[in-house]
Amino acid sequence: MSDKGIKTHFVKQHSDTAFIANRCEMIPIEWVTRRIATGSFLRRNPGVKEGYRFCPPKLETFFKDDENHDPQWSYEQCVAAQLTCGGVLIGPDELDIMGKTTVTVFEILERSWAALDCSLIDMKIEFGINPTTGEILLADVIDSDSWRLWPAGDRRLMKDKQVYRELKEHLSPKPHARAVVLMGSASDMAHSEKIKSSCTTYGVPCELRVTSAHKGTDETLKILAEYEGLGCSTVMFPEGAGLCAAQTLAMSDHVIWSKIRAKQLNTWIGLIHADKKARNDK
Structure with missing residues (x-):
């Protein structure tokens, strides 16, 4: 994600099983993006058939609360909670930034897997606040525990996690044009x-x-x-x-597409920050 232009907590690889990251105060909201209706979405929304395709992707939020099994929260509930993390009040602007970033990350990974004839069905990520800069960062490990993948778009072809681990080296193809x-x-x-x-x-x-x-x-x-x-x-x-x-x-080339998409996101985030500053300066 960092290579594509998405702002993350990642600093550098330390070893095969560890990396160095900026310390973040985590925002207790889990962001879920869905392209296809399946799993828990069907249980929460009876009547929706498995395979229903969301265009644009469906975005959902869940409050991180183990005792209450991470209840689903609406956008309005997230605003009303007035969560404060790293000295930053999580208001509409911050929620909009995380929401749009979540969908962008999903679309980047969706294109990456599509290059291997594999459909990204849904995905969950979390964000944190860098307490030094006050910046919102993607602060999560995105792996086989974070997403659902269907080879060739067929649910019956789901394989174990090791298959996807072995495919990771193919997600960054060498450009074939110039x-x-x-x-x-x-x-x-x-x-x-x-x-x-x-x-x-x-x-x-x-x-x-x-x-x-x-x-x-x-x-x-x-x-x-x-x-x-x-x-x-x-x-x-x-x-x-x-x-x-x-x-x-x-x-x-999904890698180049991802960089363009991330650049568009960062331009949009810059406008949100500028607008917020203009409102606060009045």
Whole structure:
């Protein structure tokens, strides 16, 4: 998730079975996202048939209370509880941020598993507050205890957890395409490097080539032939070039799609924070 741009408590891997994370004060709300109706949802909602597909994904919240078996809470109950964690009051803005982040995380993982012909059915995660910064962070371990997976979308094909553990190395495929920047002379290098930097932001491999269609037509055509069949789009600004390449490749590369989705989420969260500050400054 961190690699895709989602803010998490993860710092670095320590060993095969441990990692280092920022200390967080956990928010006692469990967030559940569902694509398909099954399991406990059917027991709580009699009459709904198993297999009902939620579009957009169904989002549910449960209060962490073992003695009362983690009761389901509505959005209004979460607001009314006025929970305070890490010095932060969990109000509508904070709930909206966690809700939208939860759905984004689900969609990123859903695309990842779809690349292996496996359907992500539902998932649960939790968040925490970094007491130093007051920032909301995804602060959970997402593994086979957190989700339900159906190979080929078929419930009957569910397998034990070890199968999915062995598949984890395939969830980050190597890009199978690239963006290519052709510049007329080396004097265009600074501008082209900006395009490459923008591409790198989305995980898009980018190559820079120097060739002049005016002075060396044959050589330029030769270079173009090397990339024949990859498709082509023309844009004027460096950031736009990177985004255009990313959006094109994202149609078939879930890793790049995930980075675009996370960037959109972070932009939205930034607007929420700015709006909250503007309201408080009045």
